[in-house]
Amino acid sequence: MTAALHTQDLGKRYRGRWALRGCTLTVPPGRVAGLVGPNGAGKSTLLQLAVGLLRPSAGTVEVLGGPPAHDPEQLARVGYVAQDTPVYAALSVREHLRFGAWLNPRWDNELAGRRIAQLDLDPGQRAGKLSGGQRAQLALTLALAKRPGLLILDEPVASLDPLARREFLRHLMEAVAEHEVSVLLSSHLVTDLERVCDYLIVLAAGHVQVTGEVEQLLATHHRLTGPRRDPAAMPGGQQVIEASHTDRQSTLIVRSEGPIHDPAWTVGQLSLEDVVLAYMSQANCAGQASRSGLEAVR
């Protein structure tokens, strides 16, 4: 099947500084994929490249098998909600739906109307007067009603209060259940993504740190606590992502395909947030120091 998103060595440079570099990943279709990373990691850049708002400085990117924004047909297949959910402040909610209908051949007006009613939005209200949560929901409606195959959302809940956040994700998941659309959404909060994502991409310092199915990641990453040990001395199949030591004890976060047999270790389960933080701190150290120390010998 065609991947929802496929990049090969993708990079983007702004005035000499690489915001994204060497990004190679393949997001399978039918997933809700989460793109997580600290601010400035390049998440927004990656998503804008996927949607055709930016042109790559290096490498290639393909969405649903075709180059982004290549022609109206390709544009119709991808729905997008930009950061801060821009809307036309002077236009009413109803006029935004008309905007969608005029500019999209596959517009589903019934779906759009139903969602607006469900959300209790006043169709005659000017979009500039909506709350942040309502604006996000309007933007999501516009993106969903064009019946895309892939929905790309750039930090859609970042500036929303917890209730609005939950509402937004709730409606998003309902739409996924109803319409079989692949989703790629970014956030700098893992807790947002934990409930809804089944595929994860960790981005830090402009590079992809790890990607994979969430279940797979949780099954293969473990926390090991035990007597103090040099991370470089770990066996080959176990890759140390993060290590911290006291004078007598070591706590390691490792990635291992197979089970851990060494009885000296207490093996603990990790939450998705733990895994993400481990990779993000690894990226941090790798950026600050030379590429040694924390990475295990394979």
Next chain:
Amino acid sequence: MIRFTLRQFRAPAATAYAAMAVIAIVLAVTGPRLAHYYDAHVVGCQAAGNCNAVTETFLGFYHAVQASLGPVLLVLPALIGIFWGAPLLAHELETGTFRLAWTQSLTRNRWLAVKMGVGGLAAMAAAGLLSLMVTWWFSPLDRWNGNRFTPAMFGERGIVPIGYAAFAFAFGVVGGLLIRRTVPAMAATLVAYLAARLGMTYLVRPHLMTPLRVTTAVLLGGKNGAAPASASTLNPQDWVLASNTINAAGHVIGQDGTITVNGTQGIMFATGPGGVSLAGVGRCPNIPAGTVPGRDPHSSSLLQACITRLGIRQELVYQPISRYWAFQGLELAIFLAAALALAGICFWWVRRRLT
């Protein structure tokens, strides 16, 4: 996209066309009366012998309308550029809505083409319509004044305002695109419009077609001893670019029928043994020192003969009124070409550079 652009364009277009409707009503009510007065009284005033009184009334007819609507075509293109052109793209870039527009199912090219097309056509239509109304209303006065080819009036009549409007709009759009902020783009558009209009009027337009030249005699009389030859060889509506005093070799030695020597105007006499010499030009013997032209008829006629003998003539450089519409067409074409070039820059920038 066309329908959406019209919706976005609703407010600015409505204001403009409402204002035009008001202007149209005012002109429709007052115009026929003005024309009627001209036909009934001014045309035949020579025969009736009351020209002074009649023309005074005529020139003051609907004075308020004249004063307020005269400059309207001067101002309209600037307003179009500032309020229609500058916000067109700048607003979308400022608020981020371009990210919404460019991820619908239409390409950037089509989006831009429709936005610029609708706005540009509306701008040209507004300018054309307004110019038609104003030119019609002012035609009796213009016929009397005969000044439609002058720098002051040329840009406020006829078809050139259409070109000005297109240019100002296009420049506004490009300014908004490059500057990305509405208010600075408005300022830049105003400056560019003024520069373009002034530059065209004073630097380019005189040379759009090679001007004609005609030479006449310098006749004494009046201030500084000479008066410009009556422009009886020229149509009063011709646009006189320069009136030069030339010597026998054809070099310009002064303006408007006077001789300028060392920067000072007026026919300079120097007294000396040989009689009067026209400083820097030649000598006029047989004319006693102390002669002041215009005072003494005899010495004046001697001086006149001398001037003629020295070959001092007056040359008029001008564009004949028969070329008026050719000039209108040329200037319109130039501004439209500039507008198209600016539009091309817009497309190139949006496609290649705004990423």
Next chain:
Amino acid sequence: MIEFHLDSRSGVAPYLQLIQQVRHALRLGLLREGDQLPTVKDAVARLAINPNTVLKAYRELEYEGLAAARPGVGTFVTRTLSDASLPAHGPLRQDLRRWLARARQAGLDDESIEALFMSTFRAAAGEDVA
């Protein structure tokens, strides 16, 4: 029809929690043979979780033979887990209520009651094994 809930801090995978809740409801008789489980859409709307999670739970239940999916209609219970002990639930519940009332009268707070119950329960379970 039952309603799902999620404990995000329990450390148990969401799909496992859903399975547990279905089995629990079956045991208590809240779900009977032929009852419809919440649709994927409703479950997702209530919990704001990935639909695949619900689908996975339902597939697991199908695999265990507890439920069956009818395409276009929903997922239905095919077998119950309640056993013959169900009739005993009523009187046992009443006994428990009385015991709780006595515990409160004796001055025990919630934590003490729970600790008392859990330690006795575990000790008894240990004795059973031994």
